[in-house]
Amino acid sequence: MDAGIVAEVQKEVVDLLVDLIKVDTSNPPGNETQTARLLDGWFRARGLEGQIVGEPAERANFVLRLEGTRPGPTLLLLAHMDVVPAEAESWSEPPFGGVVKDDHVWGRGAGDIKNLVAAHAVAVSRLAASGRDFAGSVIYAATADEEEGSICGALWLVQNRPDLVRSDYLLNEGGGEFQMLRGERVYDLTTGEKGTAQFRITVHGEAGHASVPLYRGNAVVAAAQVVQALYEYQADVHLETLPADYVRLLVTDEALCRRLLDAQTARAGLAELHERDDTVARLLEPHYGLTFSPTIVHSSSEAINVFPEQVVVTVDCRTLAGRGEDEVRIEVERALAGIDAPWELEFLGSVLGNASADPSPLREAIDRTMERFVPDARLVPVHCVGFTDSNWFRAAFPDVVAYGFGPSIEEDSDTVSDLCHNHDERIHVRDLTFQAVFAEELARGLLR
Numbered sequence: 484m485d486a487g488i489v490a491e492v493q494k495e496v497v498d499l500l501v502d503l504i505k506v507d508t509s510n511p512p513g514n515e516t517q518t519a520r521l522l523d524g525w526f527r528a529r530g531l532e533g534q535i536v537g538e539p540a541e542r543a544n545f546v547l548r549l550e551g552t553r554p555g556p557t558l559l560l561l562a563h564m565d566v567v568p569a570e571a572e573s574w575s576e577p578p579f580g581g582v583v584k585d586d587h588v589w590g591r592g593a594g595d596i597k598n599l600v601a602a603h604a605v606a607v608s609r610l611a612a613s614g615r616d617f618a619g620s621v622i623y624a625a626t627a628d629e630e631e632g633s634i635c636g637a638l639w640l641v642q643n644r645p646d647l648v649r650s651d652y653l654l655n656e657g658g659g660e661f662q663m664l665r666g667e668r669v670y671d672l673t674t675g676e677k678g679t680a681q682f683r684i685t686v687h688g689e690a691g692h693a694s695v696p697l698y699r700g701n702a703v704v705a706a707a708q709v710v711q712a713l714y715e716y717q718a719d720v721h722l723e724t725l726p727a728d729y730v731r732l733l734v735t736d737e738a739l740c741r742r743l744l745d746a747q748t749a750r751a752g753l754a755e756l757h758e759r760d761d762t763v764a765r766l767l768e769p770h771y772g773l774t775f776s777p778t779i780v781h782s783s784s785e786a787i788n789v790f791p792e793q794v795v796v797t798v799d800c801r802t803l804a805g806r807g808e809d810e811v812r813i814e815v816e817r818a819l820a821g822i823d824a825p826w827e828l829e830f831l832g833s834v835l836g837n838a839s840a841d842p843s844p845l846r847e848a849i850d851r852t853m854e855r856f857v858p859d860a861r862l863v864p865v866h867c868v869g870f871t872d873s874n875w876f877r878a879a880f881p882d883v884v885a886y887g888f889g890p891s892i893e894e895d896s897d898t899v900s901d902l903c904h905n906h907d908e909r910i911h912v913r914d915l916t917f918q919a920v921f922a923e924e925l926a927r928g929l930l931r
């Protein structure tokens with residue numbers, strides 16, 4: 484690409500990111516409306532008009548629609564404006580200072596994900612400035628409330644203003660980091676997300692004075708057995724969302740690799756992988772099935788000399804895309820079959836994981852754009868083990884193809900992930916610039 488254009492994009496996107504970082508949108512409380520106003524002003528200065536929408540008033544979103552000169556599909560460029568809180572004492576630069584130093588923009592949100600708020604804005608303004616010469620529409624959405632709560636932002640928009648954000652294709656955060664593996668520059672393209680089915684197990688026991696040990700009916704002992712049983716449980720293996728290409732790239736031993744790709748032998752293979760390379764094992768294991776992580780245990784008695792009637796074990800459970808509470812219940816019952824105490828399960832509000840079609844026209848356009856700028860790139864589709872706002876869009880608009888992809892070019896995933904949600908969060912100026920160039924060229928390539 485022309486060096487003059489790259490320099491122009493770089494200046495514009497760095498300036499905007501610096502301004503975005505200076506507005507503290509730590510969530511809680513968020514206060515994203517200040518950023519929505521900043522973006523509104525930024526676009527108005529370029530002759531473009533968007534809308535500030537949402538509730539409550541201090542937690543609004545900014546949405547702008549750009550129509551091309553010809554009819555065609557709609558591409559939504561999505562990024563959230565809120566950030567996780569920062570403890571300034573631990574930083575070498577002020578987290579809301581927007582310092583540019585050593586080829587990096589420093590500050591909370593520089594990597595998650597004000598970088599994309601800025602990159603997408605520059606892409607949209609350049610599409611407008613060059614005559615909107617594309618088929619279809621581009622929607623720019625900067626949303627509130629992703630890091631905590633997830634109520635006022637993307638979910639609010641799809642529920643209250645679907646007219647503003649309904650789209651055929653959606654590009655969001657959650658992918659685009661690369662690792663050098665076996666001589667290839669391997670990028671993760673997030674095509675789906677796991678779900679959550681967090682639950683409580685209430686274990687019942689016999690109340691009584693603790694001066695005489697209770698060998699049966701001590702709810703504390705039974706709860707400990709519940710925790711142990713959930714920890715040891717080997718969940719049903721489902722390979723349909725396993726990123727098989729990642730397994731092949733990450734596991735060099737061919738025999739072990741074969742075992743990991745076979746449902747019958749996968750659990751034994753994972754146990755072996757934990758021995759050999761725990762980092763890789765921890766990366767792959769969540770893609771094989773549901774996971775149980777007991778995180779909280781509460782006794783109904785506060786008295787040290789009294790057996791409690793109840794102990795509650797709270798479990799963070801993550802499910803594969805498309806699999807919900809019914810399957811979790813079956814596996815919990817299997818896991819706890821040996822528990823010799825009455826217990827019951829209560830779900831605490833689940834979100835069904837979901838995924839988008841792959842291949843798709845969006846995938847093809849991403850591939851073409853990456854081939855052009857990063858010829859040694861190889862994309863591997865993967866489901867996110869956490870959560871992004873793409874989930875709300877897939878649930879509301881079942882036909883939307885939503886991917887997470889904001890590609891880096893300079894710093895690899897180890898560097899990028901270490902900085903995310905950490906002190907000294909920062910982004911390399913070349914990565915930021917590439918994210919803007921990529922979004923613009925992707926839109927041109929998709930909406931031809």
Ligand SMILES: [Zn+2]
Binds near residue numbers: 563595596629656
């Ligand atoms: Zn994020």
